[in-house]
Amino acid sequence: MREAEEREIFQNAVDRRLSGLQENPFLAQRIMNAEKGEIKVKKKLTMSMVLVIVLILIAVTALAVALLSPKEIVEQVAVPVAQSNEQENYTYEDLQNLLQTLNENGITLDEGSTLMQAFKAGHGYWEKDTIDEICRTAFGRNQGIWTLEQKHWYGEMMKAIGAWGINIWLLPEGEEITLSEARALAVKTLEDAYGAELPAESNEDWEVYETFELAWQPETDSYPRENAQWTVWFSRRNGGSLSYDVTFDRFGQNAVPWRASFLEHINTKDLGTVMDDLEEREGTCTQWSLETWAEFGNLISDMEIKSQNEWLYQHAGYCLPPEGAISAEEALEIARKETGASGWIGENIICCICNDRPIYKICQRVFLDGKQKGGRYDQVWCLEIDCMTGEVLDVREYTYTPDNNPMMMYVPFSLLSGVPSFEKEPDSMNSERRILTQAEKESAYQTEHSAASIYFLPLEKQAELFGGFHTVPSREEYDKALATAKKAIASRYGADALETLGDYQTGVMHQENSSVETGEPQHVWDFMFTTDPTYLSDGYRVRFRYPANEKSGEETVLDLTVEHANLGNG
Amino acid sequence: MSNVKGPDEAQNPDFEELVAQYQGSVLRMCFLYLCDKTLAEDAVQETFVKVYRGLDGFHGQSSIKTWIMKIAIHTCYDMNHSGWFRHFDRRITPEMLPEAAVPFEERDEELITAVMRLPIKLREVILLFYYQGFSIQEIMDSLGVSQSTVTGRLKRGRDKLRGLLERRDSDA
Numbered sequence: 001m002r003e004a005e006e007r008e009i010f011q012n013a014v015d016r017r018l019s020g021l022q023e024n025p026f027l028a029q030r031i032m033n034a035e036k037g038e039i040k041v042k043k044k045l046t047m048s049m050v051l052v053i054v055l056i057l058i059a060v061t062a063l064a065v066a067l068l069s070p071k072e073i074v075e076q077v078a079v080p081v082a083q084s085n086e087q088e089n090y091t092y093e094d095l096q097n098l099l100q101t102l103n104e105n106g107i108t109l110d111e112g113s114t115l116m117q118a119f120k121a122g123h124g125y126w127e128k129d130t131i132d133e134i135c136r137t138a139f140g141r142n143q144g145i146w147t148l149e150q151k152h153w154y155g156e157m158m159k160a161i162g163a164w165g166i167n168i169w170l171l172p173e174g175e176e177i178t179l180s181e182a183r184a185l186a187v188k189t190l191e192d193a194y195g196a197e198l199p200a201e202s203n204e205d206w207e208v209y210e211t212f213e214l215a216w217q218p219e220t221d222s223y224p225r226e227n228a229q230w231t232v233w234f235s236r237r238n239g240g241s242l243s244y245d246v247t248f249d250r251f252g253q254n255a256v257p258w259r260a261s262f263l264e265h266i267n268t269k270d271l272g273t274v275m276d277d278l279e280e281r282e283g284t285c286t287q288w289s290l291e292t293w294a295e296f297g298n299l300i301s302d303m304e305i306k307s308q309n310e311w312l313y314q315h316a317g318y319c320l321p322p323e324g325a326i327s328a329e330e331a332l333e334i335a336r337k338e339t340g341a342s343g344w345i346g347e348n349i350i351c352c353i354c355n356d357r358p359i360y361k362i363c364q365r366v367f368l369d370g371k372q373k374g375g376r377y378d379q380v381w382c383l384e385i386d387c388m389t390g391e392v393l394d395v396r397e398y399t400y401t402p403d404n405n406p407m408m409m410y411v412p413f414s415l416l417s418g419v420p421s422f423e424k425e426p427d428s429m430n431s432e433r434r435i436l437t438q439a440e441k442e443s444a445y446q447t448e449h450s451a452a453s454i455y456f457l458p459l460e461k462q463a464e465l466f467g468g469f470h471t472v473p474s475r476e477e478y479d480k481a482l483a484t485a486k487k488a489i490a491s492r493y494g495a496d497a498l499e500t501l502g503d504y505q506t507g508v509m510h511q512e513n514s515s516v517e518t519g520e521p522q523h524v525w526d527f528m529f530t531t532d533p534t535y536l537s538d539g540y541r542v543r544f545r546y547p548a549n550e551k552s553g554e555e556t557v558l559d560l561t562v563e564h565a566n567l568g569n570g
Numbered sequence: 571m572s573n574v575k576g577p578d579e580a581q582n583p584d585f586e587e588l589v590a591q592y593q594g595s596v597l598r599m600c601f602l603y604l605c606d607k608t609l610a611e612d613a614v615q616e617t618f619v620k621v622y623r624g625l626d627g628f629h630g631q632s633s634i635k636t637w638i639m640k641i642a643i644h645t646c647y648d649m650n651h652s653g654w655f656r657h658f659d660r661r662i663t664p665e666m667l668p669e670a671a672v673p674f675e676e677r678d679e680e681l682i683t684a685v686m687r688l689p690i691k692l693r694e695v696i697l698l699f700y701y702q703g704f705s706i707q708e709i710m711d712s713l714g715v716s717q718s719t720v721t722g723r724l725k726r727g728r729d730k731l732r733g734l735l736e737r738r739d740s741d742a
Binding site: 009012014016017024329 | 586589598602607610614615618622623668669672673674675677679681699700703728735
């Protein structure tokens with residue numbers, strides 16, 4: 001009896017305390033393949049073994065390494081598979097093969113990444129984001145500090161899988177200045193401008209990195225090489241908040257120096273810019289780790305609040321789980337059991353504070369048929385779980401309806417009812433800043449109001465800024481198109497849908513171009529009805545086109561699409 | 571696991587299912603034996619390579635689990651005696667344990683580190699007896715030692731773990 005008890009205690013202790021040892025899901029397959037002579041089974045090496053091997057190799061001679069690099073795996077496996085897919089995502093089997101290849105070559109992706117979570121749950125994953133994760137694992141989480149070659153190569157891979165139309169990340173050629181010349185020029189410019197003594201290459205005090213990239217030319221709606229621009233950054237390491245950057249053209253002309261204390265810089269940023277910076281480094285916010293959310297919370301803690309969303313983010317109290325909290329993986333498991341969601345499930349988890357209580361905020365995005373695809377999710381579940389006890393405090397479904405605030409995915413539910421109102425801040429894109437009044441709200445065509453989204457710039461301003469196909473239609477055309485859009489919303493979402501939306505504004509983009517099918521000229525309309533022009537967090541979007549030689553009207557409308565404006569927020 | 575046969579019908583156990591069923595247990599045992607995560611992973615791989623190669627010759631003379639664990643313990647033994655091992659820092663501290671994926675108690679960690687600090691000959695007997703649930707006879711067969719050797723090592727190992735293997739009120 002005593003023996004059985006002791007065994008049970010022993011076994012439980014080992015299984016619990018060593019539960020973090022990760023089994024290799026590909027081991028059997030690897031061994032079978034290896035035994036059949038298809039691959040070599042690679043032995044992992046400890047740091048000590050590596051050191052010994054390195055010493056021996058140095059003493060003897062260099063040895064050719066037969067393993068594939070992450071770049072080779074992307075080029076030889078990830079991209080060809082993506083190119084042969086009609087979908088934008090790898091299937092589970094694709095992903096399994098890819099991960100196996102990575103594993104066989106000694107490359108391990110972060111177990112906590114969204115990609116690996118999707119895989120563990122038996123799902124595939126987006127091709128672009130998968131390649132992205134491999135590259136971030138290989139080159140560093142922050143894309144900004146990748147070398148020019150790495151960035152350019154990454155752009156080529158994105159182009160190859162169709163994720164990018166063009167590769168904006170360039171390598172200098174011909175008469176264009178070289179990397180070393182660019183860095184030297186940046187050092188000189190900053191010394192002249194600020195008296196700064198900066199190194200031309202990264203050292204223990206400074207991190208130096210750069211991009212050489214194509215810039216958009218609004219007049220022609222293109223990215224000509226003549227517009228290529230260098231930016232060289234100098235970022236102080238180890239707690240320093242000082243940073244510099246210099247931009248200049250491809251021949252080193254028109255240098256513009258900039259100095260910023262990072263914290264001051266943050267204070268001058270809006271929330272969107274902070275998010276952009278973090279997303280550049282860590283991927284979209286649905287991929288962020290608990291650490292990144294906590295960092296985000298710190299960065300915006302002193303930000304001047306200008307909108308409801310900013311207020312919500314700032315008051316969410318993003319933090320790391322306190323000592324003694326259940327793990328994120330356990331919380332996710334509790335959430336899975338709670339909702340019982342099935343199919344393809346994308347999950348993200350945040351730790352924040354709700355009524356002085358640390359909670360896990362979990363969002364499950366579900367495709368019921370098990371296939372990951374674009375567009376709206378079939379279900380979006382938001383859960384709040386006590387960090388310490390694992391108790392499920394609240395579960396709500398986000399339903400893409402105007403009465404649902406998409407912020408419920410990212411902040412405690414309790415905050416949503418207490419958010420104060422903020423006066424809408426006009427966007428700085430328009431020098432004639434003016435807040436749209438209720439009376440003007442339906443006159444996007446003729447108003448001078450502005451907003452963060454280009455939809456809410458007057459059509460004249462759009463045409464002036466963007467040129468190309470962006471033109472100003474007649475008032476009559478606009479009114480008819482507006483009526484068509486409203487009718488479409490009423491038809492799909494109900495006659496009172498717009499009225500229910502409340503104090504909404506109407507934004508629109510209009511282009512005249514040629515039909516792909518017939519080559520005939522056509523008008524293309526894209527309307528946005530929302531109370532939140534900055535983030536498009538509510539309301540509706542209506543798109544359609546009709547031949548230019550016909551008047552806008554229901555009978556001639558083609559490709560009419562009506563959807564929620566906040567489609568991307570899920 | 572339907573393809574995994576018992577000792578008397580073990581002619582064709584499915585290799586993939588064997589790996590799925592026993593990999594975790596082998597990995598944890600190898601870790602406790604070798605006190606190094608990467609070496610343990612190597613040992614697991616090596617173990618299952620041997621299992622794969624030996625499956626045809628396995629005729630159910632013992633249970634399949636006993637057979638696999640015997641291979642694992644011998645693999646660990648071989649690695650422990652290899653030249654590489656002499657280069658390693660062998661101090662055992664709780665910090666060298668991998669992060670746990672589920673909640674654990676403080677004394678779980680105390681027990682694990684105490685086991686890892688045991689002399690290797692005591693450790694292997696303790697692992698086979700307590701973790702793998704082997705009988706004295708199975709340990710004798712696995713290690714090729716006499717009954718008195720096994721029981722003697724088991725007693726000494728148990729003495730060193732005294733207090734850590736007792737059930738407490740919270741376990742009830």
